[in-house]
Amino acid sequence: MRADRGLFLHLGVLAALLALHVLAPPYHHTNLARIMVLAVYAMGYNIAFGYTGLLSLGHALFFAAGLYAAGLLVYHAGAGAPVAMIAGVLAGGAVAVAVGLLALRTAGVAFMIVTLMFAQAGYLTILYFGAWTRGDEGIVIPRAARMLGGLDLSDDNTRYLVALGLFALALLGNLALVRSPFGRVMVAMRENEERSRMLGYNPFTVKLGALAISGLYAGLSGAAYGLMFGYVGASLASVQYSILPLLYVLLGGAGTVLGPLLGALVMFYLIDYASSLTDAHQFVTGAALVALVLFAPRGILGTLRARGLRWLP
Amino acid sequence: MAAVSLLEARGLTRHFGGLKAVDRVDFDLAEGEIHALIGPNGAGKTTFVSLLSGRVPVQSGSIRLKGRDITRMPAHARVRAGIAYTFQITQVYGALSVFDNVALAVQSRGAADLAADTMAALARVGLEARADQVAGTLSYGHQRLLEVAMGLALRPTLLILDEPTQGLALAEIAAFKDIVRAVVPGATVLLIEHNMDVVMDLAERITVLNFGTVLASGTPAEIRANRAVQTAYLGG
Numbered sequence: 001m002r003a004d005r006g007l008f009l010h011l012g013v014l015a016a017l018l019a020l021h022v023l024a025p026p027y028h029h030t031n032l033a034r035i036m037v038l039a040v041y042a043m044g045y046n047i048a049f050g051y052t053g054l055l056s057l058g059h060a061l062f063f064a065a066g067l068y069a070a071g072l073l074v075y076h077a078g079a080g081a082p083v084a085m086i087a088g089v090l091a092g093g094a095v096a097v098a099v100g101l102l103a104l105r106t107a108g109v110a111f112m113i114v115t116l117m118f119a120q121a122g123y124l125t126i127l128y129f130g131a132w133t134r135g136d137e138g139i140v141i142p143r144a145a146r147m148l149g150g151l152d153l154s155d156d157n158t159r160y161l162v163a164l165g166l167f168a169l170a171l172l173g174n175l176a177l178v179r180s181p182f183g184r185v186m187v188a189m190r191e192n193e194e195r196s197r198m199l200g201y202n203p204f205t206v207k208l209g210a211l212a213i214s215g216l217y218a219g220l221s222g223a224a225y226g227l228m229f230g231y232v233g234a235s236l237a238s239v240q241y242s243i244l245p246l247l248y249v250l251l252g253g254a255g256t257v258l259g260p261l262l263g264a265l266v267m268f269y270l271i272d273y274a275s276s277l278t279d280a281h282q283f284v285t286g287a288a289l290v291a292l293v294l295f296a297p298r299g300i301l302g303t304l305r306a307r308g309l310r311w312l313p
Numbered sequence: 314m315a316a317v318s319l320l321e322a323r324g325l326t327r328h329f330g331g332l333k334a335v336d337r338v339d340f341d342l343a344e345g346e347i348h349a350l351i352g353p354n355g356a357g358k359t360t361f362v363s364l365l366s367g368r369v370p371v372q373s374g375s376i377r378l379k380g381r382d383i384t385r386m387p388a389h390a391r392v393r394a395g396i397a398y399t400f401q402i403t404q405v406y407g408a409l410s411v412f413d414n415v416a417l418a419v420q421s422r423g424a425a426d427l428a429a430d431t432m433a434a435l436a437r438v439g440l441e442a443r444a445d446q447v448a449g450t451l452s453y454g455h456q457r458l459l460e461v462a463m464g465l466a467l468r469p470t471l472l473i474l475d476e477p478t479q480g481l482a483l484a485e486i487a488a489f490k491d492i493v494r495a496v497v498p499g500a501t502v503l504l505i506e507h508n509m510d511v512v513m514d515l516a517e518r519i520t521v522l523n524f525g526t527v528l529a530s531g532t533p534a535e536i537r538a539n540r541a542v543q544t545a546y547l548g549g
């Protein structure tokens with residue numbers, strides 16, 4: 001049997017991230033922890049958009065569902081971090097299903113608009129219940145509440161390793177998903193919905209399933225983000241946070257398992273570098289994106305896959 | 314005939330605006346037969362089988378499959394109930410491998426051994442050596458065969474083939490006839506076909522559609538002898 005190149009590549013990436021735990025200077029160390037958590041979010045986005053073809057503009061709602069479920073439970077109910085984490089994951093999935101039940105009656109541009117509207121409604125809801133959420137100002141989660149079992153999530157080293165653990169779980173789960181029969185059906189739905197229907201697949205339930213998984217990922221990322229970085233604020237539920245994973249995925253390669261991580265990594269450092277050069281860093285990132293869409297519309301890994309690395313999952 | 318009825322359509326109707334694409338059609342399929350549906354371009358053949366497969370909603374009339382009313386059943390559920398449709402305009406997944414195309418059909422019916430069943434379905438149309446190829450890079454004839462393999466892989470009780478030999482070379486048509494003959498009597502075949510040699514060779518019964526209505530129905534010999542059919546279709 002041929003060696004499983006795809007699996008080795010993904011394990012290799014995880015090993016490299018573990019090595020960076022020791023090797024990376026403190027500044028990059030913190031950045032990488034944040035990138036890994038956001039990459040989980042982008043992976044979830046990729047499951048819906050890259051694999052199933054659902055172009056959502058409302059994923060910030062699922063991210064925020066995880067963020068606030070975890071944050072509010074910890075802050076107001078004194079829940080422990082493990083409970084908050086699980087609640088965050090489930091909240092992301094549940095909100096995605098609820099939105100999907102309505103939004104998936106539409107497709108294409110209408111789907112984009114409906115998901116955008118839902119996320120906007122969610123954002124306004126967070127502001128409306130300012131007594132609980134403290135709106136834009138947000139909640140700072142005290143250090144004492146950020147303990148996952150015996151692990152102190154406010155400690156840099158612990159945070160990196162926990163981020164890596166969650167990322168590894170999400171990455172290998174993603175790999176298993178896209179190689180599973182359901183993963184094949186997701187892609188089939190993206191490629192040709194009518195054909196898939198005539199093979200016996202109900203487009204609505206397949207898309208709802210994919211969106212639910214996507215929501216679980218977003219919820220996990222949101223909850224982890226709040227607990228690890230100690231901040232839960234409405235800006236993290238804004239439309240910007242719906243666009244962010246889309247950009248990561250487009251940059252890294254839609255429909256590739258490692259694309260979201262690569263996209264998050266490159267984008268993060270691109271913005272970082274641009275802001276050190278000029279105040280107009282948004283212009284630089286905007287220009288980079290236009291160049292990307294023009295010259296490599298499949299993203300980095302998508303282009304590599306088209307140029308001969310067909311085995312790339 | 315003593316044959317067991319597989320499917321019966323009564324008063325089946327579908328209009329597009331003022332155009333009567335299918336108009337009050339009564340139609341019966343016997344279990345295990347190869348039944349050809351012929352008629353001039355625009356006669357309503359594709360629309361008619363789309364009503365049977367659920368791709369196009371029925372306006373009025375009813376469809377029964379083995380006695381069960383399926384008139385309002387959604388298309389994907391009809392596939393699971395045993396009705397497979399292969400598209401007139403080939404619709405394979407061009408970006409996926411040949412294997413994945415057929416595997417999607419195999420796993421849809423919940424096969425125990427996905428890989429083995431997929432390769433078996435590919436072998437039936439002679440594409441097993443191309444399992445790893447990207448479907449979009451197959452020749453046109455091979456894409457048609459892949460489309461048929463996807464239909465076969467569903468193990469349907471009724472296989473609807475919409476002009477499967479269109480654009481095939483002579484040798485490919487000969488191979489295709491053998492494939493269809495091997496499907497019956499385990500399953501029933503409803504074949505839309507313009508190539509009269511193929512129709513006369515394969516079909517046990519023929520239904521002729523014209524302007525959305527049934528012009529004639531019978532054995533190949535009866536259809537050949539039918540005056541109305543000759544005028545409308547066979548060109549005298």
Ligand SMILES: Nc1ncnc2c1ncn2[C@@H]1O[C@H](COP(=O)(O)OP(=O)(O)OP(=O)(O)O)[C@@H](O)[C@H]1O
Binds near residue numbers: 329353356357
């Ligand atoms: N979705 C639609 N909307 C409007 N008119 C349609 C639609 N589908 C089919 N028609 C019309 O209905 C008539 C029957 O079309 P249909 O495709 O069923 O014919 P056909 O017998 O399959 O023809 P062919 O041999 O060319 O495939 C044609 O006049 C066609 O233009």
Ligand SMILES: [Mg+2]
Binds near residue numbers: 358359360401
């Ligand atoms: Mg037709």
